[in-house]
Amino acid sequence: MFETIIHEHDQRLVALALGICAISTLTGTAIAQMSMKADLVHRRGWLILAGVVTGLGVWTTHFTAMLGYRNNLDIHFDLSVSAYSLVLAIGFTVAGGLVGLQGKERGILAGAFVGVGIAVAHFLDMHALRFAGSVVHDPLITLFAGAVGLVLAAWAGHLLLRWRDQIFAWPAAIALSAAILSFHFIAMSGVRIVPAEAAVEMSGWTASVDELATIIVVAFLLMLGAAVTYTWHSERLARATARQQRRLIHTLETLRETQDHHRAYIELNPQIAWVADRYGMITEVAPLWGELVGLPREASYGEGWAKVVHPDDLPLVTRHWRAAIEAGDGDSADVRYRLRMSDGAFRWYRARARPRHDAEGNVVAWYGSLEDIHDQVLGEEALRSSEERYRLASRATSDVIWDWSFQDQRATWAGAYKKVLGYPELQSETDFDWWLDRIHPDDRSRVLTSQSAALKGGAEYWHEEYRFRIATGEWIDVKTRCVIVRDGDERPIRLVGSMLDVTQQKTVEAELNWAALHDPLTKLPNRTLYRKRKRAAIDDARQSGGSVALIVLDLNNFKELNDTLGHAAGDRVLEQTAQRLLESLPHTASVARLGGDEFAIILPELSEPDAYAGPMSYVSTAMEEPFLVGDTRVPVNFSAGVALWPRDGEDPAELLIAADLALYSAKEEMPGTFMEFTPTLRGASERRSQMLFLARQALEQDSIVPFYQPKIDLRTGRVMGWEALLRICSADGTILPPSEIQAAFSDSEVAVRLTERMFARVFADLANWRAVGIDPGRIAVNLSAADFRGPDLASRLQAHAEATEQGLSAIDIEVTETVLIGQLGPEVSRMLQELRKMGVMVALDDFGTGYASLTHLQEFPVDVIKIDKSFIERIDENNPKATAVIDAVLEMAMRLGMQTVAEGIETMEQARYLRARGCTMGQGYFFDRPLPACEVPRALSSETKGQWEVVRLRSLKSRTAP
Numbered sequence: 019m020f021e022t023i024i025h026e027h028d029q030r031l032v033a034l035a036l037g038i039c040a041i042s043t044l045t046g047t048a049i050a051q052m053s054m055k056a057d058l059v060h061r062r063g064w065l066i067l068a069g070v071v072t073g074l075g076v077w078t079t080h081f082t083a084m085l086g087y088r089n090n091l092d093i094h095f096d097l098s099v100s101a102y103s104l105v106l107a108i109g110f111t112v113a114g115g116l117v118g119l120q121g122k123e124r125g126i127l128a129g130a131f132v133g134v135g136i137a138v139a140h141f142l143d144m145h146a147l148r149f150a151g152s153v154v155h156d157p158l159i160t161l162f163a164g165a166v167g168l169v170l171a172a173w174a175g176h177l178l179l180r181w182r183d184q185i186f187a188w189p190a191a192i193a194l195s196a197a198i199l200s201f202h203f204i205a206m207s208g209v210r211i212v213p214a215e216a217a218v219e220m221s222g223w224t225a226s227v228d229e230l231a232t233i234i235v236v237a238f239l240l241m242l243g244a245a246v247t248y249t250w251h252s253e254r255l256a257r258a259t260a261r262q263q264r265r266l267i268h269t270l271e272t273l274r275e276t277q278d279h280h281r282a283y284i285e286l287n288p289q290i291a292w293v294a295d296r297y298g299m300i301t302e303v304a305p306l307w308g309e310l311v312g313l314p315r316e317a318s319y320g321e322g323w324a325k326v327v328h329p330d331d332l333p334l335v336t337r338h339w340r341a342a343i344e345a346g347d348g349d350s351a352d353v354r355y356r357l358r359m360s361d362g363a364f365r366w367y368r369a370r371a372r373p374r375h376d377a378e379g380n381v382v383a384w385y386g387s388l389e390d391i392h393d394q395v396l397g398e399e400a401l402r403s404s405e406e407r408y409r410l411a412s413r414a415t416s417d418v419i420w421d422w423s424f425q426d427q428r429a430t431w432a433g434a435y436k437k438v439l440g441y442p443e444l445q446s447e448t449d450f451d452w453w454l455d456r457i458h459p460d461d462r463s464r465v466l467t468s469q470s471a472a473l474k475g476g477a478e479y480w481h482e483e484y485r486f487r488i489a490t491g492e493w494i495d496v497k498t499r500c501v502i503v504r505d506g507d508e509r510p511i512r513l514v515g516s517m518l519d520v521t522q523q524k525t526v527e528a529e530l531n532w533a534a535l536h537d538p539l540t541k542l543p544n545r546t547l548y549r550k551r552k553r554a555a556i557d558d559a560r561q562s563g564g565s566v567a568l569i570v571l572d573l574n575n576f577k578e579l580n581d582t583l584g585h586a587a588g589d590r591v592l593e594q595t596a597q598r599l600l601e602s603l604p605h606t607a608s609v610a611r612l613g614g615d616e617f618a619i620i621l622p623e624l625s626e627p628d629a630y631a632g633p634m635s636y637v638s639t640a641m642e643e644p645f646l647v648g649d650t651r652v653p654v655n656f657s658a659g660v661a662l663w664p665r666d667g668e669d670p671a672e673l674l675i676a677a678d679l680a681l682y683s684a685k686e687e688m689p690g691t692f693m694e695f696t697p698t699l700r701g702a703s704e705r706r707s708q709m710l711f712l713a714r715q716a717l718e719q720d721s722i723v724p725f726y727q728p729k730i731d732l733r734t735g736r737v738m739g740w741e742a743l744l745r746i747c748s749a750d751g752t753i754l755p756p757s758e759i760q761a762a763f764s765d766s767e768v769a770v771r772l773t774e775r776m777f778a779r780v781f782a783d784l785a786n787w788r789a790v791g792i793d794p795g796r797i798a799v800n801l802s803a804a805d806f807r808g809p810d811l812a813s814r815l816q817a818h819a820e821a822t823e824q825g826l827s828a829i830d831i832e833v834t835e836t837v838l839i840g841q842l843g844p845e846v847s848r849m850l851q852e853l854r855k856m857g858v859m860v861a862l863d864d865f866g867t868g869y870a871s872l873t874h875l876q877e878f879p880v881d882v883i884k885i886d887k888s889f890i891e892r893i894d895e896n897n898p899k900a901t902a903v904i905d906a907v908l909e910m911a912m913r914l915g916m917q918t919v920a921e922g923i924e925t926m927e928q929a930r931y932l933r934a935r936g937c938t939m940g941q942g943y944f945f946d947r948p949l950p951a952c953e954v955p956r957a958l959s960s961e962t963k964g965q966w967e968v969v970r971l972r973s974l975k976s977r978t979a980p
Contacts, residue, residue, distance in 0.1 A: 028085075031082055031083065031085050032083060034082055035079050035082040035083040035199075036199065038075065038078050038079050038082055039075060039079040039195050039198050039199055040191075040195055041075070042071055042072060042074065042075020042076075042078065042079070043072065043075060043191045043192075043194040043195045043198070044188075044191045045071050045075075046068045046069075046071040046072035046075060046111075046191075046194070047068075047174075047178065047186075047187055047188075047190050047191040047194065048186060048187075048191075049064055049067050049068035049071060050064070050065065050068040050072075050115060050119065050178060051178065051181075051182060051186070051187045051190075052064055053065045053068060053115075053119065054119065054123075054179075054182050055182075061119075061120060062116065062120060065112070065115035065116055065119055065120060066112055066115070066116075068111075068115055069108060069111040069112030069113070069114065069115045069116075070108050070111075070112065072111040072132065072194070073104070073107040073108030073109070073110070073111040073112065073135060073139075074104070074107070074108060075198070076107045076111065076132075076135060076136050076139050076198055077103055077104045077107045077108075077139050077143070079198050079199070079202070080103075080139055080140055080143045080198075080202055081095075081100070081143055083202055083203075083206075084143060084144075084147070093147060093148065093149045094147075094148040094149065094224045095146045095147065095148065095224060096145075096146040096147075096148055096223070096224055097146075097223045097224060098223050099142055099143075099145055099146035100142075100143065100146045102142055103138070103139045103142035103143050103146065104139075106135065106138045106139060106142065107135045107136075107138065107139035108135075109135070110131050110132065110134050110135025110138060111131070111132050111135050113131050114127070114128040114129065114130070114131025114132045114135070114175070115128060115131075117131060118131065118175060119178075123179055124175075125175035125176045125177075125178055125179035125180075126172045126173075126175050126176050127172075127175070128175040128178075129171040129172040129173065129174045129175025129176065129178075129194075129197075130168060130171065130172045130175070132171045132174070132175070132194070132197075133167050133168035133169075133170070133171030133172060133197060133201075134168070136167050136171060136197060136198055136201050137164050137167060137168070137201065140201060140202055140205060144209070148224055149211075150213060151211050151212050151213040152211075152212045153209055153210075153211060153212075154209070154210040154211075154212055155205075155208055155209060155210075156208030156209075156210070158208070159204065159205065159207060159208025160205055160208050162204060163200070163201050163202075163204035163205035163208070164201065164205075166197075166200050166201060166204060167197045167198070167200060167201030167204075168197075169197075170193050170194070170196050170197035170200060171193075171194060171197040173193050173197075174190045174191075174193035174194040174197060175190070177189045177190040177193055178190040288306075288390065289387045289388060289389045289390075290303065290304045290306050290307050290310070290387060290388035291303075291304045291385075291386070291387050292304065292307070292385075292386050292387070292388070293383060293384065293385055293386075294371070294383065294384040294386070295383060295384070296343075296380075296381045296382055296383065296384075297343065298339060298340070298343045298384065299319070299320045299321065300318060300319050300320060300321075300322070300323055301319060303315050303318055303319070303323070307388075309360075310357075310359060310360065311326045311357055311358060311359060311360060312359070312360030313325065313326055324336070326357050326358045327355055327356070327357060327358075328355060328356035328357070328358065328364055330356075331355035331356055332355075334353065334355065335353055335355045335369070338351065338352075338353040339351065339353075342371065343381075343384075346373055346375075346380075346381045347373075351369070351370060351371035351372070351384070351386065352368070352369070352370045352371075353368070353369055354366060354367070354368045354369075354391065354395070355367065355369070357388075365390060365392040366390075366391050366392040366394075366395040366396075367388045367389060367390055367391060367392075368388070368389045368391045369386060369387075369388050370386055370387055370389075371384045371385065371386030371387075372384070372385055372386070416434045416437065416438055416518065416519055417433050417434060417516040417517070417518055418431065418432075418433045418434055418435045418438050418439060418516060418517040418518070419431065419432040419433035419435075419515075419516055420432075420500075420513075420514075420515060420516070420517060421512070421513070421514050422500075422512065422513040422514075423511075423512055424510055424511050424512065424513075425511065426447075427449060427450060428447040428448065428449060429447060429448050429449070429450075429452075429453065430447050431444040431445075431448070433516065438488070438494075438517070438519050439486075439488050439489060439517075440488050440489030440490060441488075441489050454466075456486055456487045457484055457485070457486060457487075458484060458485035458486070458487070458493060460485075461484035461485055462484075464482075464484070465482050465484050468480070468482050469482070472502065473502065473510050476508060477502060478501065478502055479499070479500065479501055479502065480498075480499075480500050480502060480513070480515075481497065481498060481499040481500070482497075482498055483495065483496070483497045483498075483520065484496065484498070486517070494519050494521045495519070495520050495521045495523075495524040496517050496518060496519055496520060496521075497517070497518045497520045498515060498516070498517050498518075499515050499516055499518075500513045500514060500515020500516070501513070501514055501515065534546070535547040537610075537611040539589055539592055539593060539611075540592055540593055540595075540596035540611050541596065542596050542600075542609055542610050542611045542617075543608065543609070543610040543611075544610065544611065544612075545610065545612050545613065547610065548608070548610035548612065548618055548620070549670065551608045551610075551620055552566075552568065552608075552620055552670050552673075552674075553670055555608070555620050555622035555623075556663050556670060556673075558622060558623070559622065559623070559624075559663060559664075560664075562623070564622075564623050564624055564625060565624040565625075565626070565627050565629070565662055565663060565664070565665070566620065566621065566622050566623075566624065566662070566663040566673075567619075567620070567621040567624055567627075567629075567630035567660060567661075567662055567663075568618065568619075568620060568621075568660070568661045568662075568663065568673050568674065568676075568677045569618065569619040569620075569621070569630065569634065569658050569659070569660050569661075569677065569692065570612070570616065570617075570618050570658065570659045570674070570677040570678055570680075570681045571599075571616070571617045571618070571619065571637075571656050571657070571658040571681075571692075572615055572616050572617075572656060572657050572658070572681060572685065573591070573592075573595065573615040573654055573655075573656050574654075574655050574656060574657055574685070574689050574690060576588065576591070576614070576615035576654075579591065579652065579654070581839075583647060583650070583652070587647045587648070587650075587652070588615075590645070590647045590648075591645050591647065591652065591654055592611070592615065594645050594646075595617065595641075595645075595654070595656075596609065596611065596617070598637075598640040598641060599617065599619065599637060599640070601640065602633070602636040602637050602639070602640040603619065603621075603633050603636070603637065604621075604633060606621075606622055606623055607619060607620060607621050607622075607633065608620040608622075618677075619633075619637075621633060624662075627662050627665060630660060630662070634658070634660075634692055638692075641654065641655065641656055655689070655690040656690070657681060657684040657685045657688075657689050657690060657691065657692070657693075658680075658681060658684060658691075658692035658693070659676075659677045659678060659679065659680025659681030659682070659683070659684055659692065659693055659694075659695065660677065660680055660692055660693065660694045660695060661673050661674070661676035661677035661680060661694075661695040662694075662695070666695045676695040676699075676700075677695065679695060679699040679700065680693045680694060680695040680696075680699060681693075682699075683699055705761070706761040709758065709759045709760060709761035709762055710759075710761055710762055710765060710768060712746070712758060712759050712762075713759040713761075713762035713765075713768050713772065714762075714768060716746045716759070717768075717771050717772070717775060719749075720775075721746055721747045721748065721749075722744060722745075722746060722772060722775040722776065722779070723744075723745055723746075723747050723779060723950070723951075724742035724743065724744065724745070724776055724779050724780055724783065724951065725742075725743050725744075725745045725753075725948035725949060725950055726740040726741070726742055726743070726783075726794075726797075726948060726949050726950075726951065726954050727740060727741050727743060727941055727946065727947065727948040727949070728740055728941070728945055728946050728949075728957065729741060729795075729796075729798075729919055729939045729940070729941045730939060730940050730941070730945045731938070731939055732929060732932060732933040732937055732938065732939060732940050733933060737794075737795060737957070737958060738795050738796065738939055739794070739795035739796035739797060739798065739828075739830065739939075740794055740795065740796075740797050740798070740954070741797075741798040741800075741832070741941065742776060742779075742780045742797055742798065742799050742800075743756070743800075743948045744756045744772065744776060744800075745948070746758060746759065759772075763802045763804070764802075764804075765804070766804040766807055767804075769802045769803075769804035769805065770804050770805060770808070773799075773801060773802065773804075773805050774814065774818075776799055777799065777814070777815065777818040778818055778821075779951075780797055780799055780829075781818045781819060781821070781822040781824050782822060783951040783954075784797060784822070784824055784828065785822040785823065785824055786951070787951075787954065787955065788824075790955070792954075792955050792958060794828075794954060794958065795828070796828050796829070796830050796859065797828060797829055797830065798829075798830035798831070798832050798861060799829065799830070799831060799832065800832045800833075800863065801831055801832065801833050801837070802837070803836070803837045806837065806845060806846045806849055809849075811849050811853070812849065812852045812853055812856065815829070815853065815856075815858070816856065825857065826853075826856045826857045826858050827857035827858075829857075829858050829859075830858065830859045830860070830861050830882065831850070831853060831858055831859070831860050831861065832861040832862075832863040832884065833846070833850075833860070833861075833862065833863060834862075834863050834864050835862065835863075835864065835865065838862060838878055838880075839878075846878075847877070847878050847879065850878065850879045851879050854879050854881075859881040859882060860879055860880050860881050860882070861880070861881065861882035861883070861884055861919070862875070862878075862880045862882065862883050862884060863884045864884065864886040864921075865883045865884055865885055865886060865907060875910075875914060875916075880916065881916060881917065882916060882917045882918070882919060883907060883911050883916050883917070883918050883919070884918075884919045884920075884921055885904060885907055885908075885918060885919070885920045885921060885937075886921060886922075887921045887922025887942075888922075889903050889904050889907075890904070890920050890921065890922045890923060890928055890932075890942070891922065891924075893927065893928045893931050893932075894925060894927060894928065901931070904920075904932075904935065905935060908932075908935050908936050908937055912936055917938045917939065918936075918937050918938045918939070919937075919938065919939045919940070919941055920932045920937050920939070920940045920941065920942075921941050921942065922941075922942045922943075923940045923941065923942030923943075923944045923945065924942050924943050924944050925944060926944070928942075928944070929944055929945075
């Protein structure tokens with residue numbers, strides 16, 4: 019069917035056929051639905067009209083579609099057959115309506131009649147074709163088209179009844195359109211045209227395609243116009259009749275309610291009704307009067323009622339009452355005064371009266387009422403007092419007070435309006451437009467919408483912030499707050515509020531918001547804003563199909579620059595780096611400072627993955643020029659890692675990891691360049707994850723144990739102490755070195771847990787040794803940078819000592835140069851000072867491999883210097899330059915009064931050289947390998963003082979340890 023519609027029909031005429039079908043079915047359905055709401059007398063007319071419109075729509079839809087069929091054929095139409103088709107289409111649809119909807123409603127039967135009409139019209143329309151050839155129908159497809167059309171038409175009749183009470187039975191119209199269109203196009207897909215060689219002979223009453231098109235369009239528009247006009251006219255009359263009927267019913271109900279209300283009012287009205295003659299003498303008063311004031315009704319007639327009026331109010335009441343009588347006007351007969359109640363207290367009442375005139379216009383009587391307004395008067399007095407207090411308080415503040423009356427449509431102003439707004443006209447009242455014209459145009463719609471919602475929604479208060487133009491022409495930020503006063507019907511009658519200048523507050527908030535998202539030194543976005551922009555760039559790229567480049571950039575040797583020139587110089591370099599990055603990158607790029615000397619660049623909207631290379635070349639060029647710090651030109655280069663979305667990671671966090679991996683690789687392999695992420699770099703990350711997993715597993719399985727390597731006095735050969743080295747005891751008994759979990763020492767959480775486990779084990783071993791009378795000397799434990807991130811290092815160490823009833827005087831803490839002079843340096847120094855006061859000694863591990871200087875050794879609390887193994891190994895080279903560092907360190911330590919420990923001694927020559935140069939202690943495989951705790955007592959008992967040249971060498975040959 020799809021191929022038939024696309025390849026064998028003119029799409030424009032197909033679209034026209036669809037439109038005609040939709041209009042006719044919608045109109046026919048609406049008329050048929052209207053017929054079911056009409057009485058039996060008018061129902062038949064409506065059903066006939068619906069059938070005519072629907073039949074005409076079926077016929078017109080078929081012929082419109084066939085006008086566009088095989089436009090390569092010279093097709094004519096037999097008008098007599100076409101006329102029969104029209105008559106039968108209308109006949110079946112009219113019959114369906116009358117049979118299925120007029121009496122007993124049978125929607126499926128009505129729809130079936132319409133379905134038969136669709137089929138008959140279609141085949142007669144095909145029979146009306148005249149062209150050089152013949153039409154061959156596929157029987158199976160034809161039967162299938164008939165079945166589909168009949169089922170859909172019957173379903174349309176069912177839906178019409180089901181939706182009869184709705185505003186419009188549109189599902190029935192859709193089903194009917196589907197029946198007409200599906201039958202036609204499915205049947206046409208089974209049609210095969212067999213061309214003939216001889217031209218067809220036109221006989222009888224025939225028409226060309228263009229002529230038939232004109233007939234179809236004109237006929238359909240005329241019939242459809244007549245149906246729509248008739249429907250509109252009938253609907254209008256029906257609505258008018260319905261409105262009149264509703265008004266009549268409403269009038270009767272209102273009259274009945276009025277009678278009931280009047281009866282209840284007379285019986286239950288709390289007001290006191292009274293009647294006076296033309297001269298103002300009271301002649302009647304309601305029984306409630308006597309109950310309230312304690313004065314008999316008879317004593318109140320004439321002017322007796324004045325006996326209970328408050329003496330201060332009586333002159334005013336008398337004057338108003340006489341003026342009303344003389345004028346004969348009820349407008350003057352409205353006064354408030356106090357009446358004495360039966361208990362002697364006074365209450366406020368309101369008296370109102372209206373005259374009744376005769377035919378000549380003379381007053382013949384007065385009818386009035388008394389209303390208790392005591393609570394209202396007290397409330398008004400309280401409100402006036404409160405407003406006065408608020409006005410006085412506002413004079414001491416910067417609040418502008420305003421009061422808007424809905425009845426007067428005017429606003430009065432008070433408070434600090436002169437100081438804040440500066441408009442002299444606010445001394446008098448202003449209208450609504452005055453206020454509205456001074457609201458910023460961009461805020462005006464929002465303010466009006468917010469106020470309207472509060473007024474219509476029954477809110478008690480309304481508040482909004484917007485920009486307001488003051489007398490100088492400047493815009494200030496104001497916050498308006500008000501209470502909404504409503505009447506008994508909940509209609510707003512008054513707004514009383516204030517306007518506060520919050521310009522300075524807004525400025526401060528904006529500065530705080532900016533500070534929360536930007537780095538104060540470089541003015542670049544910080545990590546928080548960087549994450550938002552990275553996410554936004556990825557979302558945009560996901561929509562557009564482009565790429566995003568994430569570049570993480572580090573300044574090389576920045577720490578050395580800080581140490582050499584000072585932090586102020588480092589700050590200037592960071593500021594100039596930020597400026598150069600901004601100037602060299604396109605405006606679409608985002609540059610952020612992630613911390614320290616680390617920057618991030620986001621390059622969005624990349625059409626090609628390698629499009630980042632151009633902008634990065636500009637960055638490289640910009641960074642080549644030395645930085646000017648004061649009068650000094652400082653050369654600075656950088657390393658950068660590049661990761662591309664989505665190639666290197668779908669998730670923003672994953673993308674950052676990829677860029678970091680590329681950065682680390684660039685710094686290690688080619689400092690001063692930028693390197694693009696490759697999958698091989700992920701192996702390092704996976705290795706780190708494996709290390710962390712192994713460390714956590716070892717902690718959970720309690721397989722972290724210390725092995726002890728002795729530290730030997732090079733002069734006496736005695737064991738002076740031990741270094742506790744972390745080892746992992748696997749399930750199969752294999753002892754793993756700490757290098758297997760190297761990454762764990764950089765993880766803050768895991769590193770601290772490892773240290774805690776080592777502390778627990780070391781103090782337990784120390785307690786066990788001392789329990790059997792063995793003094794092992796001092797025990798050194800290595801700490802990582804993570805141990806100094808929290809302030810509780812000393813308390814943690816003390817807790818372990820107390821748990822095993824040991825002291826801290828035999829404990830050494832070893833820290834590396836990196837920890838000592840890193841970013842945590844001041845805090846590390848403070849903690850080490852605290853530990854030294856507790857008896858702990860501090861050793862600087864791996865000295866000479868970092869950036870520690872003589873200044874650092876003087877500033878930080880260091881007791882022992884450990885010379886790194888890399889320097890000890892060079893002793894055997896017999897090269898003075900190779901041992902120059904060792905000699906300098908030993909000389910410096912002696913001058914500073916510090917002990918020295920040489921690590922990694924493996925030969926006799928190394929031990930003798932160090933002893934000759936004054937090194938205090940030695941440690942290494944030459945003396946002993948690291949031992950488990952159970953072998954320490956044996957090692958101590960077997961040592962021979964002063965003969966380490968012989969004994970330690972023999973011990974090394976006879977002992978095997980991990």
